[in-house]
């Protein structure tokens with residue numbers, strides 16, 4: 001069975017992202033042709049990137065990186081739930097993405113964005129990032145939610 005990770009990209013106290021990610025998870029879980037798991041970045045507390053070697057080398061030294069890599073490697077694709085902060089995605093999500101490389105490669109990804117005006121710019125930002133990581137971002141696969 002295909003396994004998809006729904007990544008919650010905000011760790012802010014009082015975050016709206018939790019509601020959005022749970023809504024996505026509830027709808028996705030109605031499908032019987034894939035398994036879904038909610039991945040909360042609060043459960044993977046990563047410092048600012050502290051690996052001495054570039055992630056593309058795949059030679060991770062820190063235990064927190066190995067745990068995060070093992071979780072992301074376990075998925076065939078992702079739905080990234082992103083807030084919009086200053087016309088981009090959140091720092092915590094970008095940092096979590098930057099930690100890894102091969103674990104993201106050649107996997108499908110879709111985006112659900114939200115913010116004061118729908119979070120579309122955060123989804124656009126993530127499309128560029130996903131392109132660098134060799135992920136197959138769908139051209140029309142983003143959902144945006146307004147005024148959260």
Ligand SMILES: Cc1cc2nc3c(=O)[nH]c(=O)nc-3n(C[C@H](O)[C@H](O)[C@H](O)COP(=O)(O)O)c2cc1C
Nearest residue numbers: 010012015016017083084085086087115116117148
């Ligand atoms: C630091 C910061 C910057 C923000 N910048 C934008 C922005 O550029 N565009 C926008 O539509 N909303 C912006 N917002 C509103 C957030 O998208 C909105 O508050 C959202 O709920 C944040 O997600 P969270 O509650 O899950 O952390 C910003 C919020 C914060 C905290």
